[in-house]
Amino acid sequence: MLETATVPITRDPMLPQPYVVRHVTKETPDTFSLSLEPEDEVNGMAFKPGQFSMLWVFGVGELPISISGDPASPRRLVYTVRSVGNATHAFVSRKVGDTVGVRGPFGTGWPMESARGRDIVVVAGGIGLAPLRPVISEVLNHRQDYGRLVLLYGARSPRDVLYRKELAAWARQAETQVLTTVDYGGLSWHGRVGVVTTLFKFARLQPARSIAMACGPEIMMRFVTRELETQGLKREDIYVSMERNMKCAIGFCGHCQYGPHFICKDGPVFRYDRIQPLLEKYEL
Amino acid sequence: METLERIIAEHPFFSGLESYYTALLTGCAANARFAGGTYIFKEGEEANEFYLIRSGKVALEIFAPQRKPIVVATLAEGDVLGWSWLFPPYLWKFHAHATVETRAIMLDGKCLRTKCEQNHDLGYEVLKRFSQIVAQRLDATRLQLLDVYAAP
Amino acid sequence: MQAYDFEVIRLVENTPKVIDVGGLGSLVKALILRGYEVIGPTVRDNAIVFDNIESSEELPAGWTDEQAPGHYRLKRREDKAIFGYAVGPQSWKKYLHPADVKLWSAERQGETFRILNNESQPKHPYAFLGVRACDLAAIAVQDRVLIKDKYRDPVYGSRRDSTFIVVVQCTQSAATCFCASMGTGPQAKHGFDLSLTELLDDNRHVFLVHVGSERGAKLLSELEAAPASEEHFRQAETVVETAARQQVRNIDNTGIKELLYQNFEHPRWDNVAARCLTCANCTMVCPTCFCTTVEDVSDVSGVHAERWRRWDSCFTLNFSYIHGGSVRASAKSRYRQWMTHKLASWIDQFGTSGCVGCGRCITWCPVGIDITEEVRAIREGGINGNA
Numbered sequence: 001m002l003e004t005a006t007v008p009i010t011r012d013p014m015l016p017q018p019y020v021v022r023h024v025t026k027e028t029p030d031t032f033s034l035s036l037e038p039e040d041e042v043n044g045m046a047f048k049p050g051q052f053s054m055l056w057v058f059g060v061g062e063l064p065i066s067i068s069g070d071p072a073s074p075r076r077l078v079y080t081v082r083s084v085g086n087a088t089h090a091f092v093s094r095k096v097g098d099t100v101g102v103r104g105p106f107g108t109g110w111p112m113e114s115a116r117g118r119d120i121v122v123v124a125g126g127i128g129l130a131p132l133r134p135v136i137s138e139v140l141n142h143r144q145d146y147g148r149l150v151l152l153y154g155a156r157s158p159r160d161v162l163y164r165k166e167l168a169a170w171a172r173q174a175e176t177q178v179l180t181t182v183d184y185g186g187l188s189w190h191g192r193v194g195v196v197t198t199l200f201k202f203a204r205l206q207p208a209r210s211i212a213m214a215c216g217p218e219i220m221m222r223f224v225t226r227e228l229e230t231q232g233l234k235r236e237d238i239y240v241s242m243e244r245n246m247k248c249a250i251g252f253c254g255h256c257q258y259g260p261h262f263i264c265k266d267g268p269v270f271r272y273d274r275i276q277p278l279l280e281k282y283e284l
Numbered sequence: 285m286e287t288l289e290r291i292i293a294e295h296p297f298f299s300g301l302e303s304y305y306t307a308l309l310t311g312c313a314a315n316a317r318f319a320g321g322t323y324i325f326k327e328g329e330e331a332n333e334f335y336l337i338r339s340g341k342v343a344l345e346i347f348a349p350q351r352k353p354i355v356v357a358t359l360a361e362g363d364v365l366g367w368s369w370l371f372p373p374y375l376w377k378f379h380a381h382a383t384v385e386t387r388a389i390m391l392d393g394k395c396l397r398t399k400c401e402q403n404h405d406l407g408y409e410v411l412k413r414f415s416q417i418v419a420q421r422l423d424a425t426r427l428q429l430l431d432v433y434a435a436p
Numbered sequence: 437m438q439a440y441d442f443e444v445i446r447l448v449e450n451t452p453k454v455i456d457v458g459g460l461g462s463l464v465k466a467l468i469l470r471g472y473e474v475i476g477p478t479v480r481d482n483a484i485v486f487d488n489i490e491s492s493e494e495l496p497a498g499w500t501d502e503q504a505p506g507h508y509r510l511k512r513r514e515d516k517a518i519f520g521y522a523v524g525p526q527s528w529k530k531y532l533h534p535a536d537v538k539l540w541s542a543e544r545q546g547e548t549f550r551i552l553n554n555e556s557q558p559k560h561p562y563a564f565l566g567v568r569a570c571d572l573a574a575i576a577v578q579d580r581v582l583i584k585d586k587y588r589d590p591v592y593g594s595r596r597d598s599t600f601i602v603v604v605q606c607t608q609s610a611a612t613c614f615c616a617s618m619g620t621g622p623q624a625k626h627g628f629d630l631s632l633t634e635l636l637d638d639n640r641h642v643f644l645v646h647v648g649s650e651r652g653a654k655l656l657s658e659l660e661a662a663p664a665s666e667e668h669f670r671q672a673e674t675v676v677e678t679a680a681r682q683q684v685r686n687i688d689n690t691g692i693k694e695l696l697y698q699n700f701e702h703p704r705w706d707n708v709a710a711r712c713l714t715c716a717n718c719t720m721v722c723p724t725c726f727c728t729t730v731e732d733v734s735d736v737s738g739v740h741a742e743r744w745r746r747w748d749s750c751f752t753l754n755f756s757y758i759h760g761g762s763v764r765a766s767a768k769s770r771y772r773q774w775m776t777h778k779l780a781s782w783i784d785q786f787g788t789s790g791c792v793g794c795g796r797c798i799t800w801c802p803v804g805i806d807i808t809e810e811v812r813a814i815r816e817g818g819i820n821g822n823a
Binding site for chain 2: 008030082084125126147154155156160181182183185186187189190191192193194195198201202216217219220223
């Protein structure tokens with residue numbers, strides 16, 4: 001049986017709260033990070049790494065986007081969005097001072113509790129690094145509570161690499177290893193070229209002590225989870241973040257169902273052993 | 285020579301090989317060092333050797349007219365560079381660019397081919413290991429081809 | 437057997453009584469006087485549909501329905517039974533989980549916006565007259581999904597809480613009914629305010645009334661009612677048993693979850709996919725299907741915006757769309773999703789089957805796909821699939 005909260009949440013979660021755009025960063029030619037603050041004097045939105053919000057652009061539509069900022073700053077919500085269609089384009093075109101509607105936070109988060117005292121392997125592909133960034137923030141904010149941190153990050157090409165400054169800053173932290181690779185290199189890129197699984201041979205991992213969190217396109221997560229198992233991690237120690245069509249984010253519209261799971265409330269973070277058989281099913 | 289034999293024996297690529305074969309291999313081996321920025325080999329040149337990378341970084345590059353060279357893969361410590369010495373026409377298909385100072389064990393392909401022809405058991409051990417490398421690279425390349433991070 | 441989450445009310449005075457046809461008319465009037473909008477069955481467009489009724493004259497007296505896969509016809513009865521039919525194309529979700537609802541509207545105010553939570557509420561609470569056991573079970577199923585899970589849907593909740601339910605027990609089954617095998621009927625035992633069993637023979641035309649709640653008892657006490665006799669009880673039992681015996685279809689629910697989960701690649705799915713038009717009729721007539729979509733609209737000036745919620749169906753291609761394509765592109769995957777969700781995943785999600793055996797999906801499928809037959813085909817084909 002799937003778990004549900006024991007007390008039904010009665011505040012209307014279908015109403016967006018107004019948030020003001022305070023900062024816009026162009027991460028790559030098609031990807032932008034927007035920093036939002038609540039319009040009224042509220043405490044912001046406390047969230048767990050891995051949770052997401054529904055972002056509403058007035059009259060255009062809503063987007064399910066993972067919260068990408070620092071959980072220690074609930075008044076500053078950061079969202080990294082890639083412009084691929086009407087709604088995403090409308091969102092990334094917001095300017096400083098514009099208002100955006102925010103609902104949330106929704107969903108299950110990354111297993112930070114289970115990760116205490118253990119090594120954490122974060123494997124990110126493309127924009128999959130955005131939902132994982134709060135994990136890294138959380139670990140670095142509470143360094144003593146966690147073991148080694150290894151980040152394996154694969155991007156499409158050098159100009160698609162996200163958060164360059166942070167990547168460099170993270171690499172300088174104690175007990176932290178950051179490895180980056182791209183699928184397509186170029187002369188100006190002096191880093192690694194190849195799919196993200198090729199980074200494993202450079203990762204200093206102790207599989208028995210490790211918990212893995214992976215996020216990226218579904219194909220990438222399939223081959224990454226296989227590689228994690230080859231590296232010696234157990235399925236119960238691997239977590240992935242899944243994605244499906246979402247309309248309500250609160251388990252009513254039915255769109256995000258993945259087998260028996262509602263990705264909006266049973267996910268988006270899932271323990272790999274629980275959904276491994278589903279990943280193999282075509283057109284599930 | 286002794287040190288070289290030990291390095292070869294301990295290199296992950298040749299792990300599990302009987303010392304008799306390791307000795308045979310050592311007969312074809314030499315230390316190699318490439319300064320950063322130099323080309324270890326270029327596309328079209330005769331492929332007469334392969335390298336066990338001990339340190340540094342090698343970018344496999346392909347050149348096309350009117351285009352800057354494209355890096356299709358990077359190799360580093362522990363990787364094996366080059367299998368074109370195994371099959372006719374024994375010509376390199378890519379450029380191998382040592383982007384930083386790179387140390388490797390160079391194995392003489394012609395020498396090794398001859399020894400493998402004479403000793404099929406050695407040949408089997410060598411091909412077993414190379415085919416696994418080729419399979420892994422092929423899988424990784426296929427995944428690279430999927431361009432999973434591309435815009436929909 | 438299903439265990440639905442009803443509150444069983446213990447009452448001081450809940451002795452069943454008998455009312456006549458005039459009493460039925462008074463029942464409707466009493467509900468209207470209490471401020472309810474009475475929704476009941478009535479004949480329109482060659483079907484028995486639900487609509488607001490002002491009097492019991494509008495009920496489908498003398499009509500019955502003939503149902504089969506892809507077939508629905510109204511036929512005249514030889515008697516004047518008022519509720520002598522099974523179920524029509526609509527279910528009570530038309531009122532509790534409406535097809536089009538405005539969730540809220542918003543107004544741009546300079547740089548920012550204000551949400552005006554003017555969610556549309558019906559003017560009067562509803563009184564449902566003529567709720568079948570299967571439909572009552574369906575309401576309980578939707579209760580579990582919409583108001584008893586992690587979040588509570590205020591649209592459903594506000595309507596559900598105030599709705600007065602008058603069950604009418606089934607005295608006959610259609611060929612498409614299979615509630616008996618689903619454990620949801622033909623008799624409704626609790627979860628209603630009042631329940632009526634129509635007893636009609638040459639001598640009399642009365643209704644045996646059971647009480648299911650405080651407010652049901654209060655309403656009954658205002659009507660002219662006679663005490664019920666042993667004979668009434670016997671006759672009521674007989675007609676309900678008759679209804680159960682008439683059922684020719686059934687689903688064997690033994691291990692159905694594992695059966696469907698493990699037969700993801702069963703060749704039967706290709707067989708049904710060749711017939712299924714993905715027209716979504718089944719999801720519209722199904723009393724438990726709850727999927728919706730959200731539409732954001734704004735006016736030309738860009739100052740006013742509204743969010744609407746509309747029924748949606750997993751049979752549409754867009755339902756599973758994510759960047760670049762739909763996850764369930766083929767008809768096969770969509771039919772499989774619907775049936776597996778309804779009969780199997782629902783159990784993991786909500787603790788019961790999502791199907792109540794009303795048979796509507798069989799009747800209203802334009803090509804007559806029969807869910808009970810599909811289950812049988814997969815079960816008999818076995819794990820290796822030879823059906």
